Amino acid sequence: MGTWDIGPFDNDTAADFGGDLDEAAAGEREGVVRGTLTHVIDTVGYLEAPESERAVAAAALVAAQCTGGEPSDPIYGPEEPLPDLTGLRDLALQALERVVTEPSELMELWGESDGGPWRAGIRRLQSVLTPPPGEHLSPV
Numbered sequence: 001m002g003t004w005d006i007g008p009f010d011n012d013t014a015a016d017f018g019g020d021l022d023e024a025a026a027g028e029r030e031g032v033v034r035g036t037l038t039h040v041i042d043t044v045g046y047l048e049a050p051e052s053e054r055a056v057a058a059a060a061l062v063a064a065q066c067t068g069g070e071p072s073d074p075i076y077g078p079e080e081p082l083p084d085l086t087g088l089r090d091l092a093l094q095a096l097e098r099v100v101t102e103p104s105e106l107m108e109l110w111g112e113s114d115g116g117p118w119r120a121g122i123r124r125l126q127s128v129l130t131p132p133p134g135e136h137l138s139p140v
Helices: 012-023 026-041 049-064 086-099 105-111 116-129
Strands: none
Touching (some): 012 026, 012 049, 026 086, 049 086, 049 105, 049 116, 086 116
16 A cells, blocks of 8 residues: 555555546546445445545545535646536445445554544545535435
């Protein structure tokens, strides 16, 4: 695992995911993000780190389009424009919840080091993705 920091795109797998989005046709990018999130949600049993890293990056792209979201990584995130991903908020929340639920290799790896700042970053993403009271997530 080539990881250099705690951000959603601060690892080789997520950086590659950004490149994959850039290579996808404009009309397919939302499907790539949706598929990445859905794959992690649907994983039963042990969740491998690369799938989790891609899902965290995908969730960060959704969060970047929500009120209070931070822009995606300008170096390792996708360079090509993305469609409106805010309709994927619920999927992004579910995927993040799966990433931080055992059995999850990424949770194990961050547990072997000082994973507190990484977990705080996941909680920030979840907070941005959670709609304010009275606002409901759109069905996907």
